[in-house]
Amino acid sequence: MAENLSFVLRAVKDVAFEDRPKPKLRDQHDVIVHVSQTGICGSDVHYWQRGRIGNYVLTGPMVLGHESSGVVAEVGSLVKHLKVGDRVAMEPGVPCRRCSHCKGGRYHNCGEMIFAATPPWDGTLAKYYVNASDFCYKVPDSMNMEESAMVEPVAVACAINKTADVRAHQTVIVMGCGPIGILTQAVAKQSGARRVIGVDIVQSRLDLAAHYGADETFMPPRPVPGVEPIVHAEKVAGLIKEKFNLGDGADVVLECSGAEACIQMGIFATKPGGTFTQAGMGKENVLFPITYVCTQALVIKGSIRYLNGCYPAAIDLISSGKIDVKRLITNRYKFEQAEEAFELVRQGRQDVFKVMIEGVQ
Numbered sequence: 544m545a546e547n548l549s550f551v552l553r554a555v556k557d558v559a560f561e562d563r564p565k566p567k568l569r570d571q572h573d574v575i576v577h578v579s580q581t582g583i584c585g586s587d588v589h590y591w592q593r594g595r596i597g598n599y600v601l602t603g604p605m606v607l608g609h610e611s612s613g614v615v616a617e618v619g620s621l622v623k624h625l626k627v628g629d630r631v632a633m634e635p636g637v638p639c640r641r642c643s644h645c646k647g648g649r650y651h652n653c654g655e656m657i658f659a660a661t662p663p664w665d666g667t668l669a670k671y672y673v674n675a676s677d678f679c680y681k682v683p684d685s686m687n688m689e690e691s692a693m694v695e696p697v698a699v700a701c702a703i704n705k706t707a708d709v710r711a712h713q714t715v716i717v718m719g720c721g722p723i724g725i726l727t728q729a730v731a732k733q734s735g736a737r738r739v740i741g742v743d744i745v746q747s748r749l750d751l752a753a754h755y756g757a758d759e760t761f762m763p764p765r766p767v768p769g770v771e772p773i774v775h776a777e778k779v780a781g782l783i784k785e786k787f788n789l790g791d792g793a794d795v796v797l798e799c800s801g802a803e804a805c806i807q808m809g810i811f812a813t814k815p816g817g818t819f820t821q822a823g824m825g826k827e828n829v830l831f832p833i834t835y836v837c838t839q840a841l842v843i844k845g846s847i848r849y850l851n852g853c854y855p856a857a858i859d860l861i862s863s864g865k866i867d868v869k870r871l872i873t874n875r876y877k878f879e880q881a882e883e884a885f886e887l888v889r890q891g892r893q894d895v896f897k898v899m900i901e902g903v904q
């Protein structure tokens with residue numbers, strides 16, 4: 544029997560199962576986690592298919608996966624808050640704790656972050672994963688291990704809302720109704736937003752959004768041949784403002800698709816002085832209506848991964864039943880079927896939303 548069966552991306556479009564040595568505690572504050580469930584994220588599929596996201600480039604074999612829960616199997620001698628057998632949600636990025644960003648409380652900006660399944664760091668799709676104990680959060684008994692793996696995308700959604708400073712009574716437009724968009728809509732609602740409008744080009748995703756966090760949904764009309772895309776985007780933003788009676792725009796726009804058209808529409812749909820936050824990661828460079836940003840004095844922000852407090856907040860939202868992540872899981876696979884699971888996500892079928900891979904027993 545394998546010691547630490549791992550699902551490894553060996554090169555672009557080339558995955559294989561390998562038996563890797565069981566990880567060792569790197570210091571006395573580490574824990575070894577026996578991984579229970581792992582959700583597949585678009586970025587895992589992206590590395591598999593293209594081998595890079597922005598500056599992160601696959602240069603050697605890397606274990607995939609970063610949305611995981613598990614059971615503590617071993618604890619370092621200085622770990623106080625966890626013991627063997629505890630069930631945890633794992634925050635997959637551990638910062639250096641020493642740079643000016645970490646010391647300033649912005650650890651998401653740490654340049655030395657070790658992030659699971661971001662080259663060159665191995666991910667969590669293995670029997671065992673070693674993590675800093677303070678980045679492992681004990682989950683209440685009421686949460687199962689699939690829900691505990693879903694803490695990761697909910698924490699991303701919390702960070703997006705926190706970055707944009709979403710507040711009570713605001714009108715929020717969320718571009719994109721994939722897992723991140725839908726959860727961002729649900730967190731916006733929980734943050735007190737008065738109206739949340741979800742935008743997507745896929746009807747089934749709008750239908751899900753409408754039964755999840757969004758109050759209203761919108762499908763942008765197709766681009767008109769001969770009309771400049773940016774002119775079309777401004778027109779569509781006008782339609783959104785008119786249809787939903789938003790006056791001169793939404794208080795906040797959260798971009799969760801990465802699509803160039805959505806970025807442009809989102810900017811034009813933000814009210815003067817409002818906040819636009821980019822979380823989607825698509826094309827690295829886009830045509831961007833910068834003069835509009837200037838003349839309307841918009842606040843433009845970027846959101847990446849999680850901020851301090853987002854993991855605990857996500858656990859609270861799930862365990863209190865305020866966000867029901869179970870409804871989002873559409874497909875489940877055994878560890879040995881990991882490639883099949885990845886292939887399913889790659890196909891982008893409309894009936895597939897969140898795919899889970901069970902850990903090695």
Ligand SMILES: NC(=O)c1ccc[n+]([C@@H]2O[C@H](COP(=O)([O-])OP(=O)(O)OC[C@H]3O[C@@H](n4cnc5c(N)ncnc54)[C@H](O)[C@@H]3O)[C@@H](O)[C@H]2O)c1
Pocket residue numbers: 584585586699718719720721722723724742743744745748763799800801802804805821822823824825846847848849
């Ligand atoms: N910032 C972060 O920390 C962070 C973390 C995780 C994921 N992401 C990024 O967030 C984005 C969303 O992630 P996801 O898992 O929900 O991905 P996804 O691909 O499932 O969702 C994207 C959605 O956008 C919709 N879309 C695409 N083009 C559109 C258009 N022109 N108009 C309207 N809708 C359009 C798609 O139909 C889809 O429903 C991705 O770009 C991902 O890389 C960012």
Ligand SMILES: OC[C@H](O)C(O)[C@@H](O)CO
Pocket residue numbers: 584586596599658661699848
């Ligand atoms: O949810 C976390 C994200 O998937 C990662 O930051 C990834 O997209 C970039 O490495």
